[in-house]
Amino acid sequence: MPKSWFYQTKSTLLSLGIVGVLLLNAGVSPIPALAETPDNYQGETSQIDLHQVVLSLAPGTNVDLVAKSFGAKIVRYGPLNFATLEFQENVNIQEIIGVLKSTPGVTGAEENYPRTIQSIPEAPPPNDPLFLKQWSLITREVQGAWEMGATGQGVTIAIVDTGIALEHPDLMANLVPGYNSITGSEAGGANRDNNGHGTQVAGIAAAERNDEGIVGVAYQAKIMPIKAIGATGVGYDDAIADGIIWAADHGAKIINLSLGSENGSVSSDILKQAVTYAHNKGCLLIAASGNYDPESQGNPGVSYPASDPRVLAITATDNAGKVTSYSATGSEVDLAAPGDFIPTDGWNRAEGSGYTYASGTSLAAPFVSGEAALIWSQHPEWSRDQVVQALEQGTEDLGSPGRDSRYGYGLVDVALALNLTNQTLDPRTSPAVINTLGGIIEAAEGSTRVDLTIPSQAFDQTVNVTLNAVSPPADLPNGAAFLTPAFQVNWGGTVPQKMLSLKWRDPDLKGDFGGNLYRWNGLRWISLGGEISNGEAGFGLYMPGVYAFGTAQDRGQQSQRFAGATAEGTAVQISKETFTTGADTVILAQVNQFPDALAGAPLAYKLQAPILLSSSSGLSEDVRGEIQRLAPKTVYLLGGTAALSDQIAKELRKTYEVKRLFGYTAEGTARAIALELGTEGRAVIASVRYFQDALVISSWAARQGIPILLTQPQTLSAETETTLQELKVTESLVIGGTAVVGSAVMDQLPLPSRISGMTAYDTAAAVLQAYPPTTARLEIATGENYPDALTGAVRAAFYGSRVVLVPTQLDIPSSLSFLLKSWQGYQTEALGGVFALPENVVQTVRTWVQ
Numbered sequence: 001m002p003k004s005w006f007y008q009t010k011s012t013l014l015s016l017g018i019v020g021v022l023l024l025n026a027g028v029s030p031i032p033a034l035a036e037t038p039d040n041y042q043g044e045t046s047q048i049d050l051h052q053v054v055l056s057l058a059p060g061t062n063v064d065l066v067a068k069s070f071g072a073k074i075v076r077y078g079p080l081n082f083a084t085l086e087f088q089e090n091v092n093i094q095e096i097i098g099v100l101k102s103t104p105g106v107t108g109a110e111e112n113y114p115r116t117i118q119s120i121p122e123a124p125p126p127n128d129p130l131f132l133k134q135w136s137l138i139t140r141e142v143q144g145a146w147e148m149g150a151t152g153q154g155v156t157i158a159i160v161d162t163g164i165a166l167e168h169p170d171l172m173a174n175l176v177p178g179y180n181s182i183t184g185s186e187a188g189g190a191n192r193d194n195n196g197h198g199t200q201v202a203g204i205a206a207a208e209r210n211d212e213g214i215v216g217v218a219y220q221a222k223i224m225p226i227k228a229i230g231a232t233g234v235g236y237d238d239a240i241a242d243g244i245i246w247a248a249d250h251g252a253k254i255i256n257l258s259l260g261s262e263n264g265s266v267s268s269d270i271l272k273q274a275v276t277y278a279h280n281k282g283c284l285l286i287a288a289s290g291n292y293d294p295e296s297q298g299n300p301g302v303s304y305p306a307s308d309p310r311v312l313a314i315t316a317t318d319n320a321g322k323v324t325s326y327s328a329t330g331s332e333v334d335l336a337a338p339g340d341f342i343p344t345d346g347w348n349r350a351e352g353s354g355y356t357y358a359s360g361t362s363l364a365a366p367f368v369s370g371e372a373a374l375i376w377s378q379h380p381e382w383s384r385d386q387v388v389q390a391l392e393q394g395t396e397d398l399g400s401p402g403r404d405s406r407y408g409y410g411l412v413d414v415a416l417a418l419n420l421t422n423q424t425l426d427p428r429t430s431p432a433v434i435n436t437l438g439g440i441i442e443a444a445e446g447s448t449r450v451d452l453t454i455p456s457q458a459f460d461q462t463v464n465v466t467l468n469a470v471s472p473p474a475d476l477p478n479g480a481a482f483l484t485p486a487f488q489v490n491w492g493g494t495v496p497q498k499m500l501s502l503k504w505r506d507p508d509l510k511g512d513f514g515g516n517l518y519r520w521n522g523l524r525w526i527s528l529g530g531e532i533s534n535g536e537a538g539f540g541l542y543m544p545g546v547y548a549f550g551t552a553q554d555r556g557q558q559s560q561r562f563a564g565a566t567a568e569g570t571a572v573q574i575s576k577e578t579f580t581t582g583a584d585t586v587i588l589a590q591v592n593q594f595p596d597a598l599a600g601a602p603l604a605y606k607l608q609a610p611i612l613l614s615s616s617s618g619l620s621e622d623v624r625g626e627i628q629r630l631a632p633k634t635v636y637l638l639g640g641t642a643a644l645s646d647q648i649a650k651e652l653r654k655t656y657e658v659k660r661l662f663g664y665t666a667e668g669t670a671r672a673i674a675l676e677l678g679t680e681g682r683a684v685i686a687s688v689r690y691f692q693d694a695l696v697i698s699s700w701a702a703r704q705g706i707p708i709l710l711t712q713p714q715t716l717s718a719e720t721e722t723t724l725q726e727l728k729v730t731e732s733l734v735i736g737g738t739a740v741v742g743s744a745v746m747d748q749l750p751l752p753s754r755i756s757g758m759t760a761y762d763t764a765a766a767v768l769q770a771y772p773p774t775t776a777r778l779e780i781a782t783g784e785n786y787p788d789a790l791t792g793a794v795r796a797a798f799y800g801s802r803v804v805l806v807p808t809q810l811d812i813p814s815s816l817s818f819l820l821k822s823w824q825g826y827q828t829e830a831l832g833g834v835f836a837l838p839e840n841v842v843q844t845v846r847t848w849v850q
Contacts, residue, residue: 051087052112053097054238054270056818061105069103070096076184076238079245080277080822082270084112084238101814108818113237113268115229115259130214130355135319136338136367142217144415145374152218152373154380157205158247159366160240161198161258163191163227165347168199170207170214171223178225179250181243182235191227196347198225200358201258203345205366206373213355214343217370217414218377224252228259235259241274248277253376253384254284256369258362260291260303267304272769273822279310280772284384286312286369288361290328302330309753309770312388315406316340316364321398323406327361331731331753333408335391336398337371339364371414375421386440390421393437393456402730403751427451430467434491436460445469445485448506452489457681458498465491473520476550477581483508483515486548489541496542497680499606499705504537504549516553518581519608520546527553527581528608529798531703533775538800540703542606553580561842563833564622567591567787568613570832572626575610578795583630585609586656588623588648589638590616594786595666596639598686598694598708599673601793605702606677609636611791617645632656636676639669667710667717674707674723683729684708685720685749687740692760692805695781695789697735699796699803700771706733714742716749724750736763757815764805765815773826775800780845781831784808788832795829803831806841820848 052075057063063083067074076084087096093111100109137143156176163180164171166189180190193199206223207216228243229235240259247255255278278285290303306313307330315327316339323329324340342363346356368391375390376382394417395410403409420437427442434441438456442449452467472486484506509515509532517539518525530549531538537549562573568591587604589597591613604611610630614623627635635652637644640662652658661672666688674683684701686694688710701708707727709720724732732749734741737756746752755770757763761783779796781789783805796803804820806812812820826849830842 051089051091051093052236052238053085053087053093053100053109054112054268055083055085055100055106056108056269056822057081057083058105058107058821066100066103066106070100076242079242080270080273082238082241107821108269108814110268110270113261113266113271115235115237115240115261116233130343133343134214136342137215137217139319139321140338140367140411141413141415145418148378148415148418150374150378150418152206152221152370152377155218155373155377156222156224156252157202157218157254157256157366157369157373158224158226158252159198159202159205159256159258160226160228160243160247161201161256162195162229162231162233163193163198164202164223164225165193165199165345165353166191166225168345168347168353169212170210170216170345171199171202173208173210174206174221174223176222176224178227179243179246180227181239181246182227182230184242191225193225193227193347194231194349195229195233196356197229197233197258197362198227199347199353200344200356201256201362201366204342204363205256205370207345214345217367218373221370221373221377224250237268237271241270244274244278248281248283252278252283254286254369254372256366257285257287257305258365260288260306265301265304265307267308269818271305272308275305275308275310276769276772282384284312284372284387285310286314286365286372288365289313289315289330289333291326291360291362292328294325299330300328302328302332307332312368312391313408314361314365314368315408316359316361317411321396321411323399324359326359327406329406331405331751333405335368335395335409336407336411337364337367339367368412371412371417374414375417378418379421389455390417393417393420405751430465432465433462434459434465435462441465441467443467443469443487445487447508448484448504450487450505451503453501453503454496455498455500458496458500459491459494460497461494463491463494465489470546472548473546474525476518476525478553480516480550480553482548482550484549486520486546488544488546490544495678497678499540499542499679502539502541502547505535506549507535509535509537509549515549515551516580518548518550521584525581526583526608527579529578529795531775531798531800533800538774540605540705542705543608560828561830562792563830565833566620567832568615568620569622570788571611571613571791572622574791574795574831575612575626575630578798579610579630583609583632585634585636586627586630586632587611587636587638588614588644589790590614590643591787592616593639593643594691594790595688595710596643596662596669597790598666598691598698598710599670600638600790601698601702601797602705602707603636603673603677604794605797606705607636609794611794613787613791614644614648616643618647619651627652627656634659636661638662638673640664663719665717665719667712668719670708670710671719671723674709674727677705677707679705679707680728682706682731682733683724683727684733684735685711685741685745685752686735688712690736690740690760691786692783693736693740693763695786695793695803696764696767696805697733697771698790698793699801700767702793702797703800711741711745713740714744716745721748735767736760759813761805761807761813762815765813765819768802768804769819771802772823773800773802776826777801778826778828778845778849779803779831780828780837780842781805782808782837785836788836792831804845806837806845808836808838808841810841810844812841812844817848820845823849826850
């Protein structure tokens, strides 16, 4: 190796680094080496305070007119109907933003936040060959993965960073065409590195095995260079978002970002939307948790977008396996990987391409990106979630047992991850023996393929699982026709501790809401809704049985509003439309004493049951008639006799088995519901006083099989604390700000994270952005009363939808309206009558999302 190729640089690290990776198909010709690009690209700047504002625009808005009226210059237009305006230095940018938000055609305005990198000096490199110094590859069993045949071949890793040294001998053979999102150029050479950081990141992930320099984790993977950060190490959210979207649109499966804010975990709408866009297209986003100086500041927490729930956050470890002192940590951390004093590819202005040593979470993240490429290259048919599951299972559990805020699920072990993929995630045919690690069972009949995913720790013992096509035991009721063959799933009498996931793939599943999943209960087919999208359908289940997809029950024109004369009547209407063929179980809650029922949706999903409402003294004729139509075996009562009288229980016991779940407080009733649900490991924590927060998360929690527990604002109740221990909760998700769930409560929770906003509607918008619907369906309910949203959440869970809480007046907060306007092609259903939910509010939302 020529001596001139060795040099010492300052390691360009992300102070709050974010690194993600894109996996694409191989076979694209590499970019030819071109002459060095000038330092100052058109559109780049070294100035950090640019006085720029990013606007979100309604379709058809004349951005030129907006800019002219404010005396601003348009510096970027797009993507996703965003535009960036630049103002004179002497203006008050916050005042400008306030005025812009009220400008017709402008749906949102925010500062164009900078994301920066920083330099950390390192000691001179040793004279030994660099591969022998790559302790990260040795200690984390990368060579063992190579010996299993995993090299990353067929996978492309896109690096959204400062660009890449296009002529570097370790990288040039692995390059595919990329993009400069600062200038909007796809020209060859426009994405050349003029900082060095992107080259370092690319080398860790996918440097070629060519007997020179270093070897990347996935040395036969391809690299897509996307330049979103300039020569000074500063990049702005509009350019970074453009780079993410470009990568996703050009076939990316994993996105690698190495950037962060110096102001902690500050996010922006444009970056959130770009992350959401890429995630919804199936991309795996992997990000550095961030770096900080422990001698001059406290831990700032995990940076954005690493802190986003759709992104894997990675901390850095040293060669002793310890998380480094400069790694930003927090509950959002997913994995730890080597990132301290790592030899890698480099570039500097004086000597061009060469080699250097670097440290930071910026280097740990591409290590995981390379590992993901190894796994995906071995299993190209896998989904993103299967790859994530393999990454999280294939770890050395260090720190606190289970997931913790420093190591996440653990320190990566590449060979172990690949070994476990063959044991748990590589689909097996039926019958199969499943242990505590879980696994996937697949079956096929004709054009229909069915996968049953069993998560780790779902069973506390080894079970025999079967999944087979069977002859339907009876025709579907009311003239409905089968869309798929029937399949029987069975695992014996063992009760799962986590929800299992059943996924169907068939060209007849069009996602037009014309299909329903049915379960044969031994006597009749039970209709269970339909989470159908693009030829795939999903369902979470806890009970074995015979399942099939068929056409929906013919009940005439499908309603766009479910309304009764009372809240009890609305719940009956929702039940009739959702559980068209009856139900084995019914859940009954008090119509006015709402806290008892807030936690009910996850249990309703598990039991495949509607939630009906009643006064405390007795059943109405409508409710009594609906229970008779449903013909259940069991009726659950939520709350004590003060909520639902003993007279109601006596009447129901004449015909049905009755179970009452209650505590002496609302927190106690939530505990009883959670224990009946029985799933372990995770919990949602919401306020016992502010019901909106529990309602907006309830359909998601139900579909994930996660219990909802309640708390007072400043005190964690003894019932909730006990439940966390009983259900072995290691991760908790808090919904709402510190006014409704205080910091003192947060400190007592296991590995907590929080989704919140300034108001309940802002929190609702944040929840919807973090966990959007899985199908093109929304349920609209009033945020000023609870019963309609409560019973509608069950329907939302069965149809892959979400409940959108709106005020009764047309003063929908900007955070919520901004999000809804960004969604297109959604069908909506209104929950409640026009008095509870005025028609003009419904039509406004419907116009936004259609």
